[in-house]
């Protein structure tokens with residue numbers, strides 16, 4: 001009935017604690033190096049001996065990487081596309097073919113990508129077209 005001998009018992013300096021080692025890239029036993037108010041502040045990986053700030057085990061703070069991020073650029077591109085399409089609504093929509101010559105601001109219809117607005121005409125026979133899903137580089141004026 002004396003001091004706890006449990007491997008992952010109450011944290012104390014010199015005791016063991018489970019933490020995520022950023023070097024070993026896995027959940028491993030660490031030695032508590034220092035404590036702040038009953039919470040381990042610094043721990044050392046028993047496997048690779050590297051020291052780090054204790055942030056709890058990774059399972060307790062499960063991070064879902066990039067959950068909010070990916071949809072943003074597409075939404076912004078889509079809004080820009082709608083804006084540009086509205087600004088060029090009076091224009092005739094021409095079917096895209098690699099042989100057709102396009103100019104800046106032309107509205108075209110691509111078989112696969114749908115309606116697009118020519119944003120930029122490049123000297124090398126390429127055009128930058130903004131489609132709903134984003135910009136694409138297409139060839140034009142091919143003879």
Ligand SMILES: [Zn+2]
Pocket residue numbers: 021022023024025028045046047048049050
């Ligand atoms: Zn380690």
